[in-house]
Amino acid sequence: MPFAAGPVLRYLGAGQYATVGATDYVGQVDVISIPSDFPTDLATVPRLFWALLPPHGAYEKAAVLHDYLCVQLAQHRHCWCRPPVDARETDGLFRRVMREAGVGFTTRWLMWTGVRWGALANPARRAGWWRDAPAVLAVSLATAATAVAAVRTTDHLVHAVARRRR
Numbered sequence: 001m002p003f004a005a006g007p008v009l010r011y012l013g014a015g016q017y018a019t020v021g022a023t024d025y026v027g028q029v030d031v032i033s034i035p036s037d038f039p040t041d042l043a044t045v046p047r048l049f050w051a052l053l054p055p056h057g058a059y060e061k062a063a064v065l066h067d068y069l070c071v072q073l074a075q076h077r078h079c080w081c082r083p084p085v086d087a088r089e090t091d092g093l094f095r096r097v098m099r100e101a102g103v104g105f106t107t108r109w110l111m112w113t114g115v116r117w118g119a120l121a122n123p124a125r126r127a128g129w130w131r132d133a134p135a136v137l138a139v140s141l142a143t144a145a146t147a148v149a150a151v152r153t154t155d156h157l158v159h160a161v162a163r164r165r166r
Contacts, residue, residue, distance in 0.1 A: 002026050002100055007034065007064045015041055015055065025065050025097070032065065032084055040067040043111065044118070059111060062097035066090060066115065074124040087125040088132065091115045113139040 006023030016039060023034035042055040043063040055063075069083070069090040076083035085093060095112040103111075116136045119125035 002097070003061055004031075007061055009040075009060070009064070012039070017042060019064065023064065027093075030084065032069070034064065034068045038064070038068055038071075040064050042067075045114070053107065053110065058101050058103045059098045059107070061101055062094050062103070062111075065097055066094040069093070070122075070125060074122075077124040086128065087119055088128040090125070091119060091132075109139050110143065113143070 002025055004024040004026045006019060006021060008020040008023075009017040010020050011017055019034055019036055019038045019040070021036050023036075023038070025032040025034075040063065042060055043053065043057070044067075045053045045055050069085055072083045072085075073087055073090060091112060094115055095108050098108045098111060113136050116129065116132050117140075120129050
């Protein structure tokens with residue numbers, strides 16, 4: 001694993017956690033160090049989707065790193081200094097760390113799509129969004145089509161069972 005240390009998390013309550021001790025992600029070129037007591041909510045997934053993608057899981061480490069890098073982007077937005085990685089790299093790293101953690105293909109791409117949609121709404125993370133728009137839209141449309149097909153199939157099955165019971 002590319003994490004040389006951590007993250008070890010302490011639950012603060014109300015869905016909030018904090019890192020305990022050092023957390024170091026070792027990439028091919030850089031080392032990203034997350035300070036102790038860094039606050040995180042893990043994966044920021046709307047409650048509606050928690051049954052499919054809870055805030056915690058195999059992607060926890062990736063979520064902590066992503067949260068940290070997003071905070072860095074926000075802090076660097078109004079100064080002339082460059083953040084450790086840009087918004088596209090932050091979200092791409094999120095997907096890569098999930099892959100390294102063994103998170104499945106579909107979950108990785110759904111989570112990445114979610115953070116890219118979130119980037120569109122965040123001025124500190126919006127730069128470069130349009131370069132990913134085709135992939136974001138493709139995954140979103142495929143997900144919507146799959147959801148519609150699942151609902152229709154379930155509806156047909158429920159009606160078929162109801163007809164048999166009559």
